[in-house]
Amino acid sequence: MTALAKASAMPFRSALTTLAEPDLSGNEARYLQECIATNQVSSVGPFVSRFENAVAAASELPHAVATSSGTAALHVALVALGVTSGDLVVVPSYTFIASANAVHLCGATPWLFDVEARFLTLDVDLLREEFRRHVAMRSGHAVHTPTGRRVAAILPVHALGIPADLDAIAELAARYRLPVVADGAAALGATVGGRAVTKAATLTALSFNGNKTITSGGGGAVVGADPALIGLVRSLSTTARAGDAYEHERAAFNYRMTNVEAAIGCAQIERLEHFLAAKRDVATAYHVAAEGRAETALLGDPPWGASAHWMNAVMVEPERQERVLDRLSASGIGARRFWRPLHWQPPYRDAPRTTMEHSEDAWRRVVALPSSTSLTDSERAFLAEHLRSALGP
Numbered sequence: 063m064t065a066l067a068k069a070s071a072m073p074f075r076s077a078l079t080t081l082a083e084p085d086l087s088g089n090e091a092r093y094l095q096e097c098i099a100t101n102q103v104s105s106v107g108p109f110v111s112r113f114e115n116a117v118a119a120a121s122e123l124p125h126a127v128a129t130s131s132g133t134a135a136l137h138v139a140l141v142a143l144g145v146t147s148g149d150l151v152v153v154p155s156y157t158f159i160a161s162a163n164a165v166h167l168c169g170a171t172p173w174l175f176d177v178e179a180r181f182l183t184l185d186v187d188l189l190r191e192e193f194r195r196h197v198a199m200r201s202g203h204a205v206h207t208p209t210g211r212r213v214a215a216i217l218p219v220h221a222l223g224i225p226a227d228l229d230a231i232a233e234l235a236a237r238y239r240l241p242v243v244a245d246g247a248a249a250l251g252a253t254v255g256g257r258a259v260t261k262a263a264t265l266t267a268l269s270f271n272g273n274k275t276i277t278s279g280g281g282g283a284v285v286g287a288d289p290a291l292i293g294l295v296r297s298l299s300t301t302a303r304a305g306d307a308y309e310h311e312r313a314a315f316n317y318r319m320t321n322v323e324a325a326i327g328c329a330q331i332e333r334l335e336h337f338l339a340a341k342r343d344v345a346t347a348y349h350v351a352a353e354g355r356a357e358t359a360l361l362g363d364p365p366w367g368a369s370a371h372w373m374n375a376v377m378v379e380p381e382r383q384e385r386v387l388d389r390l391s392a393s394g395i396g397a398r399r400f401w402r403p404l405h406w407q408p409p410y411r412d413a414p415r416t417t418m419e420h421s422e423d424a425w426r427r428v429v430a431l432p433s434s435t436s437l438t439d440s441e442r443a444f445l446a447e448h449l450r451s452a453l454g455p
């Protein structure tokens with residue numbers, strides 16, 4: 063019996079009908095019970111620093127600060143790097159809106175860039191060209207010459223778990239004395255040049271939202287190598303508290319992760335290698351299914367690194383996208399369009415931007431596919447076979 067024929071016999075789990083759901087079958091319940099037994103459910107408790115150490119190790123970096131969300135992590139990283147009112151920050155238009163919201167929360171404006179066609183990450187050739195034409199160094203600062211505004215940072219996004227070309231971006235950033243704050247919401251496990259992708263940025267913001275490769279329920283982290291900068295991130299995310307006598311060094315945020323969230327995160331990160339291998343297995347199943355199909359590209363590893371395969375997706379001709387989605391939906395498979403570009407979103411319609419051919423194309427072509435780590439062998443085969451048939455010859 064083919065996987066397609068088995069369809070009616072397959073009990074539909076949410077892993078087939080959603081894009082990514084958590085697998086909480088490790089030590090999660092035990093660690094949560096420990097939080098309750100010790101009365102440590104809030105921001106005090108041992109799981110937070112244990113989680114931070116594990117996140118730093120997985121990032122191949124010395125420091126991590128756990129936060130209440132990935133958005134909070136991005137925001138506090140930008141504030142720590144001095145991004146402020148009136149600044150511009152380079153952001154790709156093809157991303158989740160949180161990347162730009164973090165810039166907006168600093169009082170700054172995203173300078174929206176197109177992504178490259180094959181891997182949907184910041185287009186480095188375009189970046190070089192736009193900087194050559196529109197950015198000049200004045201008194202040690204990069205200035206956007208058409209508006210006279212300071213360019214304060216470059217914020218590449220590791221879209222869908224695919225690493226941006228960080229070595230090339232870091233080289234350009236160094237030339238203009240700019241920090242690189244990577245949105246690595248889904249990038250744990252991605253590499254560039256054989257190293258963790260987190261190593262190549264000034265700071266990286268991670269997300270542990272429920273749909274990420276590992277989750278803490280809600281949560282995030284900032285990872286980096288510079289102890290002074292990470293110290294500032296920690297201070298800014300914990301009300302800049304100086305000791306126990308209600309002294310606070312600066313106006314700051316309460317972006318702390320709780321012990322309960324970190325307890326889930328600790329149980330999850332113990333199984334990171336297993337989850338990453340599961341993501342790779344899902345990617346391989348889709349790859350085999352999509353190979354050789356007309357006008358179809360699977361989003362996979364770029365030449366400069368390896369994807370963490372957080373979200374698997376195929377790109378089809380725009381005129382076929384609706385049909386492929388309908389066919390998958392008719393089989394009970396929760397495939398979706400993915401990420402309406404930021405320059406089409408009301409808050410960012412007037413942001414300065416480049417041409418946007420590939421970001422717009424991505425919205426019309428990407429079909430994101432169920433990518434949960436809990437998918438079984440037979441579910442993966444079922445998904446692959448339905449993808450093959452939905453794509454047609």
Ligand SMILES: Cc1ncc(COP(=O)(O)O)c(C=O)c1O
Nearest residue numbers: 131132133158160161247269271
């Ligand atoms: C690319 C990207 N950036 C930022 C975020 C924001 O993370 P969070 O939901 O934890 O605030 C997400 C995910 O939700 C994301 O996918």
